[in-house]
Amino acid sequence: MKTSKSPNKIASLTYETAKRSLPAYLHIKSPKKFTQHQLVTCLVLKEFFKTDYRGIVEIIENSRDLKEILELTEVPHYTTLQKAAQRITKKDILDKLIKEILDIAVKTKIMKKNVDLSAIDGTGFESHHISSYFVKRRAKGEKNVHQMTTYTRYPKVGIISDCDTHLVLSGVPSRGPYPDIVHFEKAIKEAKKNINIKVLTADAGYDSEASHVFAREEHNIRTIIPPRIGRKTDKLPKGKYRKIMATRFNKILYGQRWQVETVNSMIKRNLGSFLRARSYWAQCREIMLRLFTHNVMVVK
Numbered sequence: 001m002k003t004s005k006s007p008n009k010i011a012s013l014t015y016e017t018a019k020r021s022l023p024a025y026l027h028i029k030s031p032k033k034f035t036q037h038q039l040v041t042c043l044v045l046k047e048f049f050k051t052d053y054r055g056i057v058e059i060i061e062n063s064r065d066l067k068e069i070l071e072l073t074e075v076p077h078y079t080t081l082q083k084a085a086q087r088i089t090k091k092d093i094l095d096k097l098i099k100e101i102l103d104i105a106v107k108t109k110i111m112k113k114n115v116d117l118s119a120i121d122g123t124g125f126e127s128h129h130i131s132s133y134f135v136k137r138r139a140k141g142e143k144n145v146h147q148m149t150t151y152t153r154y155p156k157v158g159i160i161s162d163c164d165t166h167l168v169l170s171g172v173p174s175r176g177p178y179p180d181i182v183h184f185e186k187a188i189k190e191a192k193k194n195i196n197i198k199v200l201t202a203d204a205g206y207d208s209e210a211s212h213v214f215a216r217e218e219h220n221i222r223t224i225i226p227p228r229i230g231r232k233t234d235k236l237p238k239g240k241y242r243k244i245m246a247t248r249f250n251k252i253l254y255g256q257r258w259q260v261e262t263v264n265s266m267i268k269r270n271l272g273s274f275l276r277a278r279s280y281w282a283q284c285r286e287i288m289l290r291l292f293t294h295n296v297m298v299v300k
Contacts, residue, residue: 001165001167004297008066008069010045014045017097017101017296019037021097022040034084043081043085047271050272052078057078089289098170098291105165105167105298110298111164111165115197117164117256118160118169118201120158120159120161120201121203124176152177154177155287156177157174158172158174159264159291160197165298166298167295169197170187171187173287180203185211188219200221201223202223203257209240209241212240213241224249226249267290
């Protein structure tokens with residue numbers, strides 16, 4: 001699926017999406033100088049242009065078209081956008097925006113209401129502020145000898161995407177490193193709020209009987225996950241669904257799992273692989289804003 005490279009089209013669709021899903025002002029006593037719709041669109045354009053708050057202010061100031069689309073008589077100060085980002089990129093607001101853009105994708109027949117095939121995967125982002133921590137682990141072959149190993153903490157997100165359209169159905173931001181299976185259940189819950197999924201594919205990192213049971217029995221989603229077998233053996237894996245994976249594995253559908261890797265690549269190529277936010281929660285908000293921006297680019 002191609003993504004739009006037109007800032008005017010991105011601004012127009014974002015502005016319309018925000019109008020459909022959010023009230024004009026967050027509070028009754030708001031100064032009412034700029035609407036939430038205008039501020040959200042400015043933040044999306046910041047991600048689109050891969051710039052900072054000062055940069056996007058300059059870009060909008062010099063673009064008559066963008067000011068007309070946003071109905072701006074005055075361009076917000078960069079500190080206004082910075083403060084707005086803390087308020088209107090919170091989870092509940094971004095959830096509404098993501099749900100609305102997916103609804104638009106369904107109405108315009110870009111995406112089906114019932115997604116036939118989806119895939120889940122985790123991906124990390126670079127951070128300008130990287131800290132390291134040390135953990136003790138036992139040296140191989142030694143009982144009382146420990147070695148110090150350095151791990152780098154980095155922003156990470158678990159994504160469920162539609163294999164056909166490359167739209168992101170849900171995202172679970174966090175901080176890595178951690179096993180991908182950690183975000184499996186939450187990502188499914190978030191996706192089910194937005195769309196109906198028929199089949200979900202995942203790599204062996206998500207393999208567990210609990211994962212199959214959660215998706216299949218609680219959410220009626222057929223899972224295709226290759227079972228991990230530590231050594232060569234004739235014994236089947238334990239568990240009903242893991243045995244099915246070992247004996248009747250659908251290689252054709254699983255072969256489309258790589259589409260989620262394409263989505264990860266699209267996001268990083270088009271919008272950047274590093275985050276500008278410093279704090280943990282700010283990074284989580286920036287990741288979700290980036291996923292929403294990606295969806296807008298696909299739909300437009």
